[in-house]
Amino acid sequence: EGYYYMHVGGDTIVNGITCRNVSRNIMHSDGEYETLAISFITYMEDDKVYYLQNHQFYILYDFSAEVGDSWTSRNPWEYFNWIPPEPGEDTLSTYTVDTVRFVMIDGTILRQIYVSSSSMWYYGGYISERIGCLGFMLPGIWGIWDPPVEGIVRCYHDNEINYSTL
Numbered sequence: 001e002g003y004y005y006m007h008v009g010g011d012t013i014v015n016g017i018t019c020r021n022v023s024r025n026i027m028h029s030d031g032e033y034e035t036l037a038i039s040f041i042t043y044m045e046d047d048k049v050y051y052l053q054n055h056q057f058y059i060l061y062d063f064s065a066e067v068g069d070s071w072t073s074r075n076p077w078e079y080f081n082w083i084p085p086e087p088g089e090d091t092l093s094t095y096t097v098d099t100v101r102f103v104m105i106d107g108t109i110l111r112q113i114y115v116s117s118s119s120m121w122y123y124g125g126y127i128s129e130r131i132g133c134l135g136f137m138l139p140g141i142w143g144i145w146d147p148p149v150e151g152i153v154r155c156y157h158d159n160e161i162n163y164s165t166l
Helices: none
Strands: 003-014 017-027 033-035 040-045 048-053 056-062 070-074 092-105 108-117 155-157 162-164
Antiparallel strands (some): 017 040, 070 092, 155 162
């Protein structure tokens, strides 16, 4: 079975904001390595992670949100190589926090949130500080479209934590 490999590369400046470049790659089950053309740009401020889409930043995750709080974000049509909807069609979804929990990963306590969605776009699992969504990094229309390889986070590492489901 193949997997996605997401890598945070160098920094870039967008509208005066220092951002991070995130590249997407696929390691196919036959061993073929593929670099995908569409990567994305993110930054974090005040416990919120933002991502750039169509020259505008949208909230990807809000770790300051409590149960019942919500945020609205643009559906990532382009990321999945889909044709965006016609003007006037729904391009936004509202995500409402249903659960907040704290988990210890590699000796570090991390906040995790679980959200419900106002549309068919949704996250595929808990969203964890530092790691992101444990289902897939961005919301998607799961069941209608599935990634070319399994999307769940298998592992993550930085200078302080190592997370693995393997």
